[in-house]
Amino acid sequence: MDSLWINSTYNIDNFETLNEDLDTDICIIGAGIFGITCAYYLSKLGFKVVVLEKDTIGKKTTGNTTGKITSLHGLFYDYLISSYGEKFAKDYLYANEEAIKNIKDIIDKENIKCDFEYQNNYVYTTSNDEVRAIKKEVQAVNSLDFNCEYVTKCGLPFDISGAICFKNQAQFNPLKYLFGLCDCIEACGNKIYTNSTAFDVKVDGDYYLTYVSDYVVKSKYVIMASHYPFINFPGLYFTKMYQSTSYVIAIDPKKSLFSGMYINFTNPIFSYRTAKYMGKNLLLIAGADHKTGQSGAFMDTYGILENEARKFYPNCDILFSWNTRDCISLDKIPYVGSYSTSMPNMFIGTGFKKWGMTLSNVAANIIVDKICKKPNRYDYVFYSNRLKPVKNIDEFKNVLVQSTNSLVINKIKHVNTNFDDIKNNSGGIIEINGQKVGIYKDDDGKVFAVKPICTHLGCLLSWNDVDKTWDCPCHGSRFDFRGKNLYEPAFKDLEVFDLEN
Template sequence: MTDVPVRSGSYWMEYGDGPVYPRPPDGLEVDVAVIGAGIAGISTAWELARAGKSVALLEADRVASGVTGHTTAKVSALHGTVYQRLRSTRGPQGAALYARSQQDAIGHLVAVCEELGIDCDLERAPAFTYAETAKEARTVKAEAEAALAAGLPASYVTETGLPFPVAGAVRVEGQALFHPRKYLYALVADLERRGGQIFEGTRIVGLREGEPCRLTTEDGRTVSARDVVVATHYPVFDRSLLFARLKPHRELVVAGVIPAAQDPGGMYLTPEGSTRSVRTAPYGEGERLLIVTGEKFTPGTGRVEERYERLQQWTTRRFPEVRLTHRWAAQDNEPTDGVPFVGALHPRARHSYVATGFNGWGMAGGVMSGKLLAARITGEKPPWTDLYDPVRLRPVKEAPSMMRFQAAAAGHFVGDRLPFVTGGGPASRIAPGGGAVVRKGARHVAVHRDDAGELHAVSARCTHLGCLVRFNDAERTWECPCHGSRFGIGGEVLQGPALHPLERVHDLKETEEGDDA
């Protein structure tokens, strides 16, 4: 295996953190409470503050540090081959509404940057979905026709700016690239100027709906609000069966410096070869930062270092002069019918809303969600409201995806509880830097040995629904393969839907068996 990129960590996160925000005072009352300070939550809070609402933005960690801080930051209405699927599942009108809403989000982001004078490395560029094989080129050509029929400025081309030949590609003009944290910090600053309140280190663990709604934090504080928006990426409250309609996936990212003259001039995606996504960003004088994403996998399925190696090899083979500098990973959720869930939290909800299921396109989706949810809360109804409504349930159309999504989760949920589920060796066999699920009597324990040889042990049962976590050898985290919850080696929650940490285990003397999970 070749050397890994120099720095493990998102390039966007190097921009630094904004101001440190406190926890909310107990008993805080506002018009709207927004849970989650990624692009969907921040956009929603800002739109509502601009509409005159008093808003509290509540973040479990730091502002713009979660999924939004690890994106590839493409703002595009061309989402792989989604328009063929939409034309089949939602009809020509549904596909057209989807295209309009995504194009509207791009235009809105550009307008907000101009209105607030935000310098976020915004660039307009074409987006491409390309194919390298003749078979896949036929699918891409059909997508060009579907995207054009939906109203996008799409065309089918056989030449691109990539340094290798393609068999065909959809090209859509006028899309955008930006630095997400520069944009969102500016939005948060303007949110404060408009009277919005921002709170960090505030994990919400309870929601009681009513008039008003009441939120409860991890440390027992309460926040009351007429309306509540759950924008936590994967919803932490499942009141419209969204857990059965979302499939989490993780993708790896490698980035490196190339000469500006080798910039392929756009943003590119191919569904072939476990997905490959390419874009660049401003970097240094005469240079660009090449950002390549791929190797999609379900959290908790392991062998992440091998996946990084494959992505790195693809990048250096296609861009021989790249000097790799960064690597990181992102997580997203695929919805059953290809359309995000943005709207009422459940069928009887009157004052609770959700935004989730962006399937790798959360930048345009987050801006769209902010506008849509703010409109709903202030009594308006955009034309695409019903398209994104989470309450929609189309059994015939969604059933195959729901069955596929839940088959693996159900397998883990049931299989992890069988009495004969054991492992492959004792904790003493875990090498420095490694991790495994081992047995301590009838209990499963997640054990990590750090580089100094010290063991760190926590319960292996995910606190969401009890599936056994697995070890991510590249990021040194514990991941649940059922619904994508992620935990640090000390058990702390890194990513929901889990709300509570894994219980620490202090005595490993009885540990007998292991599982290189």
């Protein structure tokens, strides 16, 4: 189902598809919040910018977020101080605090109506055993000369054991904000092309050539704002990140709601915020995280959120439910800067780890400063070509093991599902003449058959019965049951089999 944000935005398909070769200063690939924020700042500075979007504007991660604008990214600052020192942690914090102000300044300057509201943001626990971790985080944040509070009461409809609270954080409708920025970009004379997939970028002397079906965009700079870089080499980002999916429901609680934004920090994760929709005040509940490609059943995903909602709002109506995923780097710090040292004028911003509302603004400012040859004080925190020792060894092993399993072992593994065992409205992988075939049967038993091998790096796909999609357990690409590519890093569709012939 489409998200609350997509349902409350009307001009979503109003853009042209690229139909000519173009010459520009900067080519931006991807029209999510990162790409569009870069395009906004660069347009305002007078650069010629072309934005290429594979789908429609903001329909991917940004259109399915929860839209909290905050520098409180779970319990993070104690980890940052102990891993990288106080200066580093302070710069991460202040970069994100500046981003909140930048977003508000843009909204005011451009008069964007996007339901922006200041709110307190809390990370809470209901377990006495976890209070110590919260108090440690409060101490860590205060040591960075930033005021935060430890509280034992908040607006949630249940008791908490303790929480850290950041004041003057915010929430908004992310797509209304995005379309406000798009209007500004077009008012500066720049163009955004939708349904225009970039499938390659090549170096041509001092320029880059971006290929989109029959057309080429020539530019001095490229910003790969595709969420997950879709070019594998030489950047090798697929070895340094994984994708994690979360689910969201929006309910009409049928009774009055609290204020504030909330999230806990151990499983099961629940995140809460309110949102306005057609005169109603809705409650968003998000969580049920899992690595993309390893999805569970309905009861492990939306079911958990619905149960939680009904505990406190038994008569609620569930109006929207949706999910999306974000990239998480192994050290939990985004990658912002040049794609690789050998391609210095091609930039990326990725690994926003489910806090991309502020982090995309931080990233856009760093990239814009690079293009303008201006120093940026936060640049070093997010340095994209870093070679730090991996501290998160467990996660590193996970990424390697899963990639190897799917690339090698799963491909030679015998498949034990039979065609007849696959129920209607479900899918699975069978073997026909020694070849693996991905089968989906619709409600009427009509069969859709695809080659279940990811078009990114050849991993064996798995069936996602909640969304009726084929998902890649290695790097998180996703395809619909007809084989159409939905999510990167893959950008090509799956091969389709005609079983009748």
